[in-house]
Amino acid sequence: MASLLLGVTSHSDIHQIPQDHLEMELNTSQLFANLDKISIANLAQANREINEKKALDLVWKLPEVQRKAREIQRLSKGSIRVAAIVDGSPTPNEPYYSVRVFEDQPDHNTTIYWFRVLNPSGKIQVLDILENKYITLEAWKEQLKR
Secondary structure, X not given: OHHHHXXXXXXXXXXXXXXXXXXXXXXXXXXXXXXXXHHHHHHHHHOOOXXXXXXXXXXXXXXXXXXXHHHHHHHOOOOOEEEEEXXXXXXXXXXXXXEEEEEEOOOOEEEEEEEEEEOOOOOEEEEEOOOOEEEEHXXXXXXXXX
């Protein structure tokens, strides 16, 4: 009788081991499936670099740039327009776009502002011409208020 109970117990344990193993495999495969989704999402977010057009748009749409463009156009009675151009693209040592805002006059261009658009964050820095260094957009806006 003892060997029969042992056999039954062993037999039921044998069925449970594969069942547990199967559940573990399912859990593992679900885990890897979710890891793949998480990894793909994180990788996509990490590689979400901005392009040249986006960098130019970020600078051009700044209210301060638009205000300056309107002011120059009004004061020149429409003879001078303000434009912007990407003057440099990101490199490993300089991970930003350089954007120049300038007066587009018939016979020459005059630079008004220099911006950096950091890649991939899209944060904007402005050249402080008095200090000859780039400052945050917020610091630049404060300077304009003075």
